[in-house]
Amino acid sequence: MSTSTSSALEPIPSGRAAQNVAFSVRLKAARFTYAANVLFERLDFELQGGMLTCLLGPSGVGKSTLLRMLAGLTLDCTAHDIQCSDGKPLGGRVAYMDQRDLLLPWLSVLENVTLGARLRGEPRDRERAQSLLLRVGLAGQENEPPASLSGGMRQRVALARTLMEDRPVVLMDEPFSALDALTRFKLQNLAAELLRGRTVLLVTHDPIEALRLGERIHVMSGQPAEIDEALCPWGTTPRDPATLHRQPLHAELMRRLGLDRAHDR
Amino acid sequence: MIGRYRPVFLRWTLVSAAFIGVWQGIVTLSGTPPYILPPPWLVAVTWVANSAILFDHFLVTLTEIVLGLVLGAMLGIASAVLIGQFRSARRWLLPVLVASQAIPVFALAPVLVLWLGYGMMSKVAMATLIIFFPVSAAFLDGLRRTERGWLDLAHTMTELPGNASTSWGARRRWSVLVHVQIPGASPALASGLRVATAIAPIGAIVGEWVGSSAGLGYLMLHANARMQVDLMFAALVTLAVFSVLLWFAVDAALRRAIPWQSDSFNHPEGRPT
Numbered sequence: 001m002s003t004s005t006s007s008a009l010e011p012i013p014s015g016r017a018a019q020n021v022a023f024s025v026r027l028k029a030a031r032f033t034y035a036a037n038v039l040f041e042r043l044d045f046e047l048q049g050g051m052l053t054c055l056l057g058p059s060g061v062g063k064s065t066l067l068r069m070l071a072g073l074t075l076d077c078t079a080h081d082i083q084c085s086d087g088k089p090l091g092g093r094v095a096y097m098d099q100r101d102l103l104l105p106w107l108s109v110l111e112n113v114t115l116g117a118r119l120r121g122e123p124r125d126r127e128r129a130q131s132l133l134l135r136v137g138l139a140g141q142e143n144e145p146p147a148s149l150s151g152g153m154r155q156r157v158a159l160a161r162t163l164m165e166d167r168p169v170v171l172m173d174e175p176f177s178a179l180d181a182l183t184r185f186k187l188q189n190l191a192a193e194l195l196r197g198r199t200v201l202l203v204t205h206d207p208i209e210a211l212r213l214g215e216r217i218h219v220m221s222g223q224p225a226e227i228d229e230a231l232c233p234w235g236t237t238p239r240d241p242a243t244l245h246r247q248p249l250h251a252e253l254m255r256r257l258g259l260d261r262a263h264d265r
Numbered sequence: 266m267i268g269r270y271r272p273v274f275l276r277w278t279l280v281s282a283a284f285i286g287v288w289q290g291i292v293t294l295s296g297t298p299p300y301i302l303p304p305p306w307l308v309a310v311t312w313v314a315n316s317a318i319l320f321d322h323f324l325v326t327l328t329e330i331v332l333g334l335v336l337g338a339m340l341g342i343a344s345a346v347l348i349g350q351f352r353s354a355r356r357w358l359l360p361v362l363v364a365s366q367a368i369p370v371f372a373l374a375p376v377l378v379l380w381l382g383y384g385m386m387s388k389v390a391m392a393t394l395i396i397f398f399p400v401s402a403a404f405l406d407g408l409r410r411t412e413r414g415w416l417d418l419a420h421t422m423t424e425l426p427g428n429a430s431t432s433w434g435a436r437r438r439w440s441v442l443v444h445v446q447i448p449g450a451s452p453a454l455a456s457g458l459r460v461a462t463a464i465a466p467i468g469a470i471v472g473e474w475v476g477s478s479a480g481l482g483y484l485m486l487h488a489n490a491r492m493q494v495d496l497m498f499a500a501l502v503t504l505a506v507f508s509v510l511l512w513f514a515v516d517a518a519l520r521r522a523i524p525w526q527s528d529s530f531n532h533p534e535g536r537p538t
Contacts (some may be wrong), residue, residue: 072424073417092426102414105525106448116422119440145525165422 022050022199023086025070025169030080032065039065040225045218047169049085052192052200052237053230054214056207056257061225063203064173070201071096071171095165099174101154103146103161109133110142113161125164132160136190152183159187163194170200177205185241188212192238207253211244213237219256228256303495312499318484319503325480327507329385329469333392337465338458340393341400348401349408350442366398370468374475383476392468399460407453411446419445452526455519462515466508 024046031041039062047053047070057063068074070082071094082090103112113133114124133139136156146154155176162170175191176184192213204210210217215237216230231249233239244250254260285305291297292304299307312319344362347354370391381387423437473482481500488496520526529535 068417071417071421073420088426092424094421094424096418096421098414098417100414102412102418104415104445104448106451106523115418115444119419119423119437119444120425121436121440147525147527 022168022197023084023088024049025090025199026083026085027066027070028081028083030066030069030078032062032069032074032078038224040223043225043227045227047199047201048216049199050197051215052195052202052213053216053218054210055201055203055218055220055227056205056210056253057220057225059205061220061223063220066220067171067173067201067203070094070169090169093167094169094171095162095167097158097162097170097172097175099177101146101151101158103154103157105146108143108145109138109149109157112146112157113164115161116165129160129164132163133157135194136160152179152187155179155183155187156190159191159194168198170195170198172200172202174204175202176209184209189238196237207257207259208241208244211247211250211253212239212241217249217253219253221256221258231256300492300494303498307495308498308502311493311495312502315496315499319481319499322479322481322484322500323503323507325385326466326469326473326482326504329388329392329472329480330465330511332385332389333396333468334461334465336389337393337396337461338400341397341457341461342404342454344397345401345404345408346442346447348405349446350438362398362401365394370395370471374471377472378476383478388469388472388477388480391472392465395468396461396465399464400454400457403457403460404450404454407450408446410453411449415445415449416441451523455523455526458519459512459516462512463508465511466504470504 026047027043027045029041030043030045032039033041043066045066055063055066065074065078069078069080070090072091073096074080084090084093104115107115110126110129110133111118113129114126116122117124130139130142133142136159138153138156138160141149141153146157149157155178159175162172172191176187179187188209202210202213211233214231214233216232218227218230220227231253233247233249239247251260288305292302295302303311344358348358348362373394374387374391377387377390381390419441423441425433469480470482470485473480474486477483481504484500485497488494488500530537
């Protein structure tokens with residue numbers, strides 16, 4: 001059913017970060033204003049170490065901005081304080097994955113996966129890159145240009161590139177939302193398996209995705225936006241979509257998202 | 266392979282034939298004497314008779330154009346990178362860049378000949394001056410429009426944990442420039458180089474007109490003064506044919522160098538009708 005079952009016997013290629021003890025990340029007193037609108041202020045948010053946290057909410061509420069704050073990608077109009085439970089700064093310990101694959105069209109698949117090493121002037125670990133490409137089901141495509149791949153394949157290369165970075169914290173901004181349902185399902189399985197043990201923030205607008213992958217699920221809403229207490233669904237991820245509606249939290253999540261009243265309108 | 270190029274040759278032959286036909290028609294119908302407008306066959310005969318002279322002068326102009334292109338492209342690329350990277354360069358260099366184009370090359374030519382002499386240098390300088398602006402402007406535009414997502418990605422990838430060495434800041438910037446921004450801007454640079462190639466002969470020819478002892482421009486001026494209009498036309502034809510060939514060669518080389526650039530002419534919707 002999933003692409004990952006065939007490669008489940010392969011050892012997960014790991015580097016330094018996997019041996020590190022996972023640490024929690026706290027974002028404190030985050031503030032973001034846009035054209036005189038206060039999207040949020042005095043906002044606190046925590047990523048539990050070694051867990052996959054999903055952040056849901058309506059579009060425009062500031063989910064992506066929150067993620068970009070953690071990635072160190074925000075500019076002047078924001079203020080925030082980030083603390084890690086191990087006392088070290090978060091900078092340089094984050095891998096980032098976007099909704100768009102952001103593959104560089106002039107590099108091959110393998111060169112895209114090893115882009116980080118290229119940018120840092122480090123030697124490229126070809127073997128690890130190849131084993132990651134094998135895990136995402138793209139063995140044999142190493143030398144292809146990204147333009148020759150389908151959207152799902154390109155996003156799998158992006159996932160391999162994210163894992164290649166081997167950073168303890170992974171920030172994903174709607175990474176699967178541009179894909180068709182089946183490809184999305186397969187990639188969710190792959191991501192759940194490959195990201196296990198890392199501290200992950202997955203921003204998504206899809207409650208089903210959150211229920212399949214999330215170990216902790218938060219809803220962000222309102223203006224100024226607030227984030228509610230985490231919902232923690234049962235069972236190991238990726239959860240079977242057929243059983244999601246039996247999760248006791250399913251109704252509660254729908255209520256928080258305002259989806260229980262959708263048919264009244 | 267040959268089959269693919271045959272229609273191109275056929276097209277060029279037809280266009281040339283039509284051009285020559287119109288030319289001959291004007292001469293025949295208006296009865297213009299050959300020392301005002303020589304007929305095509307006279308130009309052809311003159312071209313063959315003077316091919317050695319034409320070739321010598323052509324080599325001079327060719328050298329000027331190629332040197333001007335290389336220097337102009339290098340200067341254009343360097344100034345675009347400087348302006349794109351440093352705010353102070355933007356403040357100081359950009360006005361100079363624009364001013365260099367506000368002054369007509371024709372006005373500058375005599376001064377350049379005075380400073381750099383009758384030889385090749387003044388013509389190369391002229392061609393360089395005319396070439397570097399389109400290259401610089403196009404490349405700067407490309408650098409400025411780097412995909413923001415690529416920069417986000419590069420930013421997180423190049424951030425190092427802990428207190429990285431202070432020299433990393435500059436190296437990091439350089440690395441992102443070399444590995445992301447410059448390759449990303451290369452299609453824009455290619456556009457600038459195409460424009461530069463098309464206008465490159467202007468610089469060289471203007472320079473030769475103002476003062477020189479060799480080159481196709483010199484030959485044209487010389488022939489014109491001696492009422493050898495047929496020889497002038499032979500030089501003009503040589504220059505025109507060479508310019509067309511040079512442009513197509515540069516265009517083909519650029520396409521080959523940037524195979525990943527999307528080309529909507531290859532798309533059914535974007536294909537010219």
